[in-house]
Amino acid sequence: MTSPFLRTLWLVLVLPLLSASMALAQALPTITLFTKDMRKFPGYFTFYYDRETDKVWLEVDKVNQEFLYVNSLPSGLGSNDIGLDRGQLGGQRVVYFEKIGTKVMLVQPNLAYRAITDNKNEARAVDESFAKSILWGFKAHAVEGNSVLVDATDFLLSDAHDVIGSIKRTKQGTYKLDPTRSAIYLPRTKNFPENTEFEATLTFTGGDDAGRYVREVTPDVQAITLRQHHSFIQLPDNKYKPRAADPRAGYFGISFFDYATPVDEHIEKRYIARHRLQKKDPSARVSEAVKPIVYYVDNGAPEPIRTALLDGARWWNQAFEAAGYKDAFRVEVLPDGADPMDVRYNIIQWVHRSTRGWSYGASVVDPRTGEIIKGHVSLGSLRVRQDYLIAEGLLAPYKDSNKENKQMMDMALARIRQLSAHELGHTLGIMHNYAANNNASVMDYPHPQVKLDRAGNIDLSQAYGTSIGEWDKVAVAYGYQDFPAGTDEQKALNDILAKGREKGLQFITDRDARSPGGSHPDAHLWDNGTHAADELLHVLKVREKALQNFSEHNIKPGTPMSALEDVLVPIYNFHRYQTEAAAKMVGGVYYNYTVRGDGQKATAVLAKREQQKALDALLKTISPEVLTLPEPVITMIPPRAPGLRNNRELFERRTGVTFDPLAAAEASATFTISLLLHPERASRLVELGARSNSLSLQDVIGQLMDNTWKSKRKDGMEGLIQMQTEQIVLTHLLDLSQNENASYQARALATATLKDLNNYLGHRYNLNPQDTYQSHITFALERLTRPVTVEVKPGKTLDLPPGAPIGSGEYMRCE
Incomplete structure (x- = not known):
């Protein structure tokens, strides 16, 4: 009742x-x-x-x-x-x-x-x-x-x-x-x-x-x-089991504060983002999935690009097979009439823009659990053309006709395959991995691997990877492995990551890798090789060969000669990313996303001899020999023809409409010098020099001065570029001396160097203003004696044209 x-x-x-x-x-x-x-x-x-x-x-x-x-x-x-x-x-x-x-x-x-x-x-x-x-x-x-x-x-x-x-x-x-x-x-x-x-x-x-x-x-x-x-x-049912995030696994995810958490546990909960995938028989070594993950390639992508997108995306099946799944991951062409925005379709979309730009992989995620409901990749269509342009600059292929060189198309399509795999990886929940050298992960940003054959000719046959990487298999196993009943899941997940470490696989993602002042010697965007400094020297040799071969054969017959500049820009700056990679070795500190008890060493300073090797390679990039364009290249590029617009992909210039080789050299030298004297790197060099057997900031600045202001004088165009580079060094030292983002001692050392330079130049000063070198000294002394309250603007130097993305690139929240 x-x-x-x-x-x-x-x-x-x-x-x-x-x-x-x-x-x-x-x-x-x-x-x-x-x-x-x-x-x-x-x-x-x-x-x-x-x-x-x-x-x-x-x-x-x-x-x-x-x-x-x-x-x-x-x-x-x-x-x-x-x-x-x-x-x-x-x-x-x-x-x-x-x-x-x-x-x-x-x-x-x-x-x-x-x-x-x-x-x-x-x-x-x-x-x-x-x-x-x-x-x-x-x-x-x-x-x-x-x-x-x-x-x-x-x-x-x-x-x-x-x-x-x-x-x-x-x-x-x-x-x-x-x-x-x-x-x-x-x-x-x-x-x-x-x-x-x-x-x-x-x-x-x-x-x-x-x-x-x-x-x-x-x-x-x-x-x-x-x-x-x-x-x-409709939200998914409650049968999905969230998987706890681990900083070593390389997954995006969700986080929230759970106020019902006991006081002795962490209140913030973190789950990885992943698709729901279950084995029909979790106890079997290999099992089919209860419901496979299926992606669809935009039917608006033309051939042969569509096939390349399909091929690259299907690489991920290799990772799922390694995790014991059979036919659990498929990629098909989007059916006619299907809506790409329909949540039922995981999609790889081919997107057109007026200028090249980033591609990215995003997802629709259940905010409660981290379950991915829809993967959605957006690939910029102009990226394939950028790789093709780089290949034109490397090969000078139009000597006999305007027929395309098969190597160029092969290279461009190889990049599209890798790009498709990369961005799809983001929609599986996986972060960038910038410490995965030598194709250990498709989640790295790859620069084309260009080789010189025995005859010294440029070889593009292995420009990009052709399969999923070993790190990617570890990541998929961590995120998607379906364990048999009774398994200690936390231990099993730790074992997956430990086996990856035993194979020498590293994981470092965006923050430090993207910083020009970054410290991890292996974490870079767009680099290659097992040793950044050695690879930089190799890339400089490839660049030298390409510039030696540079001629009207780099463009098709009938093309305005001023279009040669478009092809020249990525070749002249071909070493830019490997330069940044080598700079990470100077003041380099290894580290891992270690957790207590996993046995990893948290940090380790890069050996001094390795830092010196990188510094030697970096100083080579600002030598007059490297910065000076061959005279035949300079003379063959006229002002822009009618109908060819000036754009940001070209060199900046100070000469009006005419091609400006000094401006190209200025931007390239500025790039290297800004990396060496970056306030974070300078401050770190001070600290490392005081507590370990490392290069010090005194070492770096001293060698920089010896290779510029105190080096043997050059003549002609190389002499002009030498003096220009010295003024750039002065600009960045002035900036470092006043930069409040640098440590006090880094600023003090920069100030002491400026005083020493003032004395050095004073002994070389005479009153012959008609002499080019003497006018150079006069200008430098005038800059050195300005009051320190005068604002220093290193941004007045010219910048490199945008290089990224190289037919690639991304950011899932980027890629």
Whole structure:
């Protein structure tokens, strides 16, 4: 028998809700009646389309039930610099509908702060301690049973992807959304049992202050029309088991604070991001998967690129086979009519832009667990052309005809295979690994491996890797291995990583590898070889050979001769990435993402002799012999022909329209010198020199001065470049002496060097201003005697043209 207390509670709490629901039902028409003349789309969230008014009416039958909401950009702006690419994923968030009277709210709970507990009061305390976000408010227009009908049109026509903000942040103009030129895009508005997909055409107007990037890619800057996509996705079931993150494993993931955690445990929880993959028989050495992972290549990619994308992506099956899976990973061509934004398809999309730029792999991830629901790769189509351009510069292939050289196409397609594998790896959850030399991982950034054959000719036959790397197999095993019942999973995962270390496999990801002042001797972007300094010397030999061969044969017959500069730039700067790699050895410190008890050494200073070897190679890159272009190359490049625009891919210049070989040398020398005197490296050299047998900052600066200001004088063009390089050294020493990001002692040593240089030049000074060297000394002395309060601007020196990405590149959140 029900107690009086419970009956009273029912009357107080439940009866008013029932009364409100009955009142709402009496006040509003039924959904059936309201939508009788509309087109019905049954599915996960049933909706109706009214063609007369271009409205979408959403039937909300799941109140207070969480689902995943994802916005994306199916049609792009086409500008790498602004970044609004075709197929770009946007925000992804767990949401739910909450009904209050005639209002229906779309609510995003705060999953960054949780309490994973059966204690409802404990969970409520956390829930009430942090803010939620109501993303949108709707009004009920019809009701039927437990369902209400809302007008979703304004929500679907909103700028959910923040196109306006993206354009504004890149200083490309001020725009606003024009509802009169926006509409539902019905061909991509569909419904399925587990996902509901909406798409809208949006027009942004304004553009009086439109920037150059917008003007390059829009037919009318006053009206930018794009499409945005909205996905309502049923969340996965609770049978997925999250896997704890380990800093040594190299996975992206999710993190959150669990306030139900005992005080003696870490409150922040971290899970890796990965697809759900299970073996049919976890106890078998090799087993088929319960449900394979399937990716689809964009059917808009042309041949032979499409086949290269398929081939490269399929490399990952090698890693899954090594983990004991059979036919668990497949790659196919996207079927005609399939929507790339449909959450049911893992996609490798071929994206076009007006300029080359990065590719990237992103994912739709369940924010609760880290489970990857959809992998989505975006590959920039112009990247293949950059590799082809590099091959033209290396081979000078057009001596006899304008017929393409097979080596060039083979090299470009080899890079596309590697790029496809790389970006797909991100969508499997795997981070970059920049310490994976010699093709140990496709998650590194690879520079083309160019060899000289026995006759001294350039050989591109092994420019890029042709399979998955050994580190990639370790990573897949860590993330995707399905262990038999009774296995100590933590021990098994540790064993996987330990076996990788026994093979000499390293993992270092983005932060230090990307820094020009970075310290890890093996962690670089776009480098090759087992020894960075040795490889730099090899790359310089390849560069020398290519410059010796450089001629009109580097471009096709009938091409304007001024286009030779486009081909020359990546060849003259061919050593730039290996230079940065060698610089990491100077003041180099090895380290690992070690955890207590794994037996790894946390840090180790690179041997002094190895640092010296790197310094010797680096000093070679600023020698006049390396920086000076051959005279025949200089004389064959005229000013830009009509129709060939100046662009950022070319050398900067100080000579107006004519080709400027001094500017090319300035940018290259600046690059090396800025690496050697980087405030982080300078400060580290001071510290290492005091506590270990390492190169010191005195050693580096002393040898830099001996090889520039205090070296034997050169004549002619080499002499001019020698003096120019010396002024660049002076600029960076002046900067280091005043740079507050450098340690006090690094600044002190730079100041002492400047004083010594002032004395040295004073002994060589005379009053013959007609002498080039004497004018050089006069200028340097004047710079040295300026008050220290005068602002030093090393940025006034010229920079290298952008080199990255080399037909590659990425960043999953980048690649």
